[in-house]
Amino acid sequence: MPLASNSSAQPAPGAAEIAALVEPTRVHRRAYTDRAIFDLEMERIFGRAWIFVAHASQIPQPNDLVRTRLGLHDVLATRDPEGLVHVVLNRCTHRGTTLCSVERANAASLVCPYHAWTFGLDGTLRSVPHRKSMPASFDMADPRLSLFRAPRVADYRGFIFASLAGDGPALEDFLGDMTDVLDNFIDRAPNGEVTQEGGAFRLEYRGNWKLHHENANDTMHPGFVHESSVNAAREDGRDYAEPVYDEHQAHVQMLSNGFSVREWQSLGLQGLANGHSYMDGFYTKGILSPDRDDPISRGYRDALEAARGREAAAGILAMDRFNNLVWPNLNINAQYQQIRVVQPVAPDRTIVRAMCFRLGGAPEGMFHRAVRFLTNLSSPASMIFADDAEIFEKVQAGLSDGRREWLDQSRGIDEAVGNGRIASAGTSELPIRGQYRAWLDHMTAAP
């Protein structure tokens, strides 16, 4: 049973009303501004679809737990003593107290700070104080006294997803061909293990959660939005033949947004079922390119070849896909060991959680690069993402005015249509249209 939406009392918009918000070439501004639509998104998208909640390396041992979000819900991803992973609501069933106030912990049980009601890591109620004062009808085994538990939790090779729907497509069916990039993420580790390390950022912007996804595979914005950082990098005339740990990567990350329209157009763009999409990589220079050949990259390639063989290693390193979007809340850059998790807060508020990973068996320098990549692209002070977030806020501010009601999403529509794997030229708005097809599927499904 889905958790009830926790906000307005407005009647939910009907299927016909929702369907009227999305046309092939445009979408109505209400999809970004209307509280009732947002509430329905939390119920029918974040309350039903597979939502990425954590990585297994965040809870490697029995009794480990990590605090995370499932839609608007404050939840704990836990590993019970048998090794099973659960996702439980971080709320005591007695008086509603928040149980856990730290990001990560190892604990044999969850003890409420108010009256010490105690729960197992699977959410079951274990004990209450002064048991004899409870009435005869108080049944410890009553499931209503257990922590609310997401009915479905599944992981794809360590990437843990939860669904608040009791039934629906299996995780692998939902992921479809996006399993390729998750496989590649893991296969890049010479020992086959990736671990989330190096810290994380939580960046809040005052805009709708969908804006982040719509921007991820949009190649017509970097030349304008990121002009200031492209320009700053271009003015920097240094020769980076000998990569320095830091300057080189920052330089390439900023410079690469300066592609010409022709170059962006030549990139491949893939739209998949369920709103997923990805584009070809465009960090084609220096230590971020697939054929990088600096000392750290050589050491890494040697380690991967030793583990997998030359041919397999070459195949793994050749995959160069950027901003792999697992709609509705995960964005992956496997080749740089990065993920972003998009957390809706309100129609006009979103938190982006960004983190990086260590490739097991790779030289330490590779991890340092992943950390540096995270800082450069996803820090609150990022010279690149700061301008994206600013644009999201400007869009949201503009959409508050209802005099013009529609947003255009027609770019490249003559090139490809359909709902499935579609390849397109790099400048198409195909991914946005695909996201809205998935959005409509969820939002107009029977309650």
Add this chain to the structure above:
Amino acid sequence: MDRAAVEAFLYREARLLDDGRFEDWLALFADDGLYWIPALPGQTDCFGAASIVHEDRTVLRMRVRRLGHPRAWSLTPQPRCSHLLGNIDVAPAADGEIEAVASLQVAIYRDGDRTRYDGRQTVRLRPDGGDFEIALKRIDLIDCDGVQCVMPVPI
């Protein structure tokens, strides 16, 4: 060690940021100077853990160049900034450097919004003729690992 001179330098540095004179601010840094805003409380590792900012002069120079660009959207309109330094401690450090630790409050106003940054600023100064250059400017924000909005300018 001239405490008054150190304080005067810190105030001058803060005033350059308040006035948006970023090129002049950058010029205060030593060639090997670092600007560091950790993302973890008490962070000691700048390579194995991400930072809000960890930039040497080369990257900082790109940052400053960007600040002057007419289409740096997170700087349009230009933020206005006010630094307040207090509880300043000055002590000698290794290699003839001086370490100045201060409580820091920075208010930023831009386009109708105010943002506040609070924390501790640690500056390592290297005597340079009759003046100083910055070997390290580190700011430990009290909410460095919390939810942040965009930090539009160096603080």
